[in-house]
Amino acid sequence: MVRMKNRWLLFEVIFEDDKILPLPKPEKGSTSGGKKNDKIDTDHFNDNDPSGNDAGFTIITSRQFSSSSTYLTTREINHALRDSVCHNFGDVGIGWVIGSLSVKYFSPFTNHGILRVSREYYHIVWGALSFINEVRGRSCLFRVIHLSGTIKKCQLAAIELDREQILTRRTMAESRGTLIRRVLLHRLIFD
Numbered sequence: 001m002v003r004m005k006n007r008w009l010l011f012e013v014i015f016e017d018d019k020i021l022p023l024p025k026p027e028k029g030s031t032s033g034g035k036k037n038d039k040i041d042t043d044h045f046n047d048n049d050p051s052g053n054d055a056g057f058t059i060i061t062s063r064q065f066s067s068s069s070t071y072l073t074t075r076e077i078n079h080a081l082r083d084s085v086c087h088n089f090g091d092v093g094i095g096w097v098i099g100s101l102s103v104k105y106f107s108p109f110t111n112h113g114i115l116r117v118s119r120e121y122y123h124i125v126w127g128a129l130s131f132i133n134e135v136r137g138r139s140c141l142f143r144v145i146h147l148s149g150t151i152k153k154c155q156l157a158a159i160e161l162d163r164e165q166i167l168t169r170r171t172m173a174e175s176r177g178t179l180i181r182r183v184l185l186h187r188l189i190f191d
């Protein structure tokens with residue numbers, strides 16, 4: 001048995017508009033677990049397949065969110081990444097990475113994600129990530145933060161990054177709080 005050697009990339013999506021978007025909310029009728037009890041909406045089939053094959057249909061579950069939502073999902077990142085590989089490296093590039101490429105984790109709250117790719121072709125995926133400049137109509141930049149041989153080391157790097165961001169935001173909030181207290185104290189004294 002041959003072991004597959006993979007590389008894990010921790011990446012960040014930086015949006016140009018830098019808006020804080022609403023948190024994802026499921027549509028009405030979805031279940032809390034989202035696993036076995038999802039109702040299947042069979043009204044949405046892809047009838048655009050010119051060959052007439054039934055293999056072209058897609059089933060939309062109620063667990064999936066509405067298309068008007070503004071946050072990213074792993075599926076959208078996966079599609080954007082595959083399109084970028086195909087556009088920039090051609091059919092050969094997509095053929096090399098298609099079997100091992102998968103986005104394992106993406107958080108729409110922190111805009112950090114982890115993806116897996118074969119060890120031989122991680123540089124192609126890294127390049128394709130760098131070439132993505134728009135996802136769902138929003139200008140963005142993908143930045144690779146960490147490259148690792150195991151998912152555990154990638155997760156530890158993500159945790160360390162989150163800790164640094166929390167400490168930075170906490171110190172910013174404390175400095176704002178100190179400034180607000182000074183202004184309020186100044187108003188109390190001189191008013």
